[in-house]
């Protein structure tokens with residue numbers, strides 16, 4: 001993966017920048033010892049590593065503003081960081097950058113049940129937002145699998161999704177407002193504890209802008225009352241095509257499950273070996289979950305099971321109790337861990353129209369044969385968001401490159417059938433150079449024009465999202 | 480007048496345009512500061528390009544009449560779940576609304592509180608910017624974080640950033656049945672408190688409104704939709720809890736109640752200016768009480784559990800603008816003067832004035848997308 005050459009002027013004044021940051025921040029908030037900055041050298045896309053100039057860990061919006069004023073004045077690039085779980089290299093440093101980590105900013109600032117929102121500092125982890133309200137019967141809906149670790153900051157920057165977003169939407173649909181610091185230190189409030197924008201929907205653009213428009217320090221999040229109950233069913237099918245058709249029929253029927261998850265045979269086998277969830281050995285599995293009171297669940301499941309039976313399932317398993325429900329989810333939830341045990345893998349994230357599932361799964365199978373690399377598929381089928389896991393051997397020279405090349409072909413296929421490169425993980429560095437497969441130059445220009453407005457000198461996370469060639473003039477002009 | 484027949488025609492026309500343009504879909508949503516300029520109509524850009532019921536997706540050209548879209552969805556038991564308001568009722572405008580107009584104005588109705596706004600259902604856009612460049616963003620799939628989300632930016636940009644040519648929307652199945660719980664005689668604070676109790680229950684309320692339209696009378700409404708057994712269950716549960724003693728209205732009769740709320744029909748026949756105010760739900764009655772103390776506000780319709788206040792005021796002087804904006808600024812939120820004579824709207828900022836930092840971003844974005852300032856100039860100022 002190509003990264004821009006570090007700005008030598010910035011590299012040369014490293015000590016000065018560190019000293020200025022130390023002046024404005026409390027002791028311990030600036031990390032410049034190379035042994036310690038290594039903790040920030042990568043995110044969850046661990047194939048790429050680069051230590052930053054230094055890292056700063058502010059404790060308040062005011063401190064973030066002070067940091068950005070210094071970096072802005074000195075012309076130093078800034079890479080915002082939440083928990084570093086990005087799978088796209090979104091939080092990957094460059095040698096000439098300051099890593100601005102919001103992990104110390106993790107307070108709950110306001111909880112308002114009557115109006116159904118919480119306001120938090122963005123370093124707070126996703127799961128602990130729900131943790132703060134669940135005793136009172138509420139939850140924060142977006143639930144990325146990384147929710148134990150990932151921060152609201154990264155969720156907002158990546159517009160993260162989760163298994164239950166079929167019903168509840170992704171981050172942008174649950175985000176009411178943010179406090180954000182612009183690169184020159186200006187603090188802006190976008191949105192708040194009320195709905196929709198009074199002018200242009202800037203909040204909508206900031207969500208998903210991958211740390212390139214400003215540093216988000218506080219967020220107002222919509223919370224919901226927990227449903228009375230939930231129940232998953234497990235369905236096994238003899239082919240991917242049949243499972244895909246079943247998904248489409250369920251959606252068409254007008255019952256909206258909260259989740260429809262899909263696993264193919266390689267994935268089922270790996271999960272079974274790892275977690276022993278008791279999955280049947282078949283070509284394709286669906287986990288369909290519905291919510292409500294017992295009688296509501298029964299009403300929905302009657303429709304769903306009737307549809308499933310029309311597709312000759314090899315297995316239909318309704319969870320009889322909480323224990324069985326947990327076992328149905330167990331394999332799915334351990335899918336990434338299971339894969340990690342047997343292999344190195346890269347996890348793709350393309351989205352396709354649900355109707356193209358069989359075609360794309362076939363295409364992936366052909367590519368797998370062509371490259372001689374195994375692929376396991378596990379994904380959010382209800383909304384077409386696929387996660388093919390390409391298995392490779394990091395110790396084998398050239399294997400990573402081969403896997404990446406194959407990944408690029410799979411994502412190109414997703415775009416060709418009417419889908420997109422990334423459904424929830426973001427572009428980062430990983431898909432940066434594929435952007436021109438999906439967008440014409442004018443489409444990218446329009447997006448970069450927005451960055452020009454928020455960050456005219458292109459100091460915030462500049463080497464991400466846009467193909468380096470496309471952003472080059474802008475990045476260079478700034479230097 | 481211009482009425483391009485294709486996206487390319489439109490791009491050519493905008494590239495060559497030298498004077499301000501008034502962008503119009505069906506012309507039913509005459510909102511914002513009056514625009515002086517040549518008329519540019521989108522009515523030549525019509526047709527449904529794709530409707531895939533099993534993927535819940537619809538791709539349609541922007542000038543397509545809303546009625547055509549709704550009929551196509553209805554044929555498959557689907558609908559636009561965000562329940563767009565028909566502005567003709569309140570504004571007394573004619574014409575036929577287009578889907579592009581719905582998107583450009585981010586029009587959402589009572590169900591917004593449960594399922595999201597138009598912007599939340601918008602999957603992709605194609606538009607021509609003020610320089611005549613064709614731009615696409617988003618796509619036709621449910622989950623997409625590829626690049627910046629200009630889709631959200633275009634929703635509610637009122638034609639000031641570009642002229643929409645095509646929109647992709649997520650659609651949903653129409654539920655089998657609906658019912659509404661109704662209570663009368665509550666004051667606004669009690670009404671909104673009851674709505675809040677219903678909305679914080681686990682019973683998936685999809686409409687929560689309080690109507691205080693006539694002196695001394697009021698109605699509070701809570702809607703439930705879904706499969707028959709589930710609706711019956713949740714109605715019973717609500718009546719055993721926060722809606723004890725409320726009446727039940729079902730099916731078509733229930734639907735009528737929500738069309739009325741959606742279109743702000745109870746205020747339509749009354750003379751005066753109408754404000755649309757978005758605040759924290761519990762602030763709805765606080766806001767109207769503070770304004771009433773200053774003699775402002777003749778009738779109010781509270782939607783979104785109290786968070787959306789439609790306020791009828793006498794249309795003299797500044798139509799209450801100074802007082803309303805001061806209250807909204809203190810509470811947090813935004814107020815738009817939706818209905819008023821053109822002269823009144825010309826003399827006031829129709830949209831909520833922004834803080835300096837945000838206003839600067841807003842202006843700079845408009846300057847990027849429409850560098851010559853020819854698209855609906857002034858409308859959002």
Ligand SMILES: Cc1cc2nc3c(=O)[nH]c(=O)nc-3n(C[C@H](O)[C@H](O)[C@H](O)COP(=O)(O)OP(=O)(O)OC[C@H]3O[C@@H](n4cnc5c(N)ncnc54)[C@H](O)[C@@H]3O)c2cc1C
Nearest residue numbers: 082083084085086090144145151154155157160161211216
């Ligand atoms: C095992 C595993 C499972 C995962 N499952 C899912 C899943 O189900 N769904 C999903 O969507 N994602 C998933 N992810 C991806 C990842 O967890 C998400 O992208 C997450 O939102 C990143 O959050 P973070 O706090 O770790 O952000 P980081 O990795 O620290 O940063 C991510 C991006 O956010 C920017 N950023 C960070 N903080 C700020 C800030 N304060 N202001 C502005 N920008 C900022 C960074 O610059 C970077 O571009 C998974 C990752 C792993 C490792």
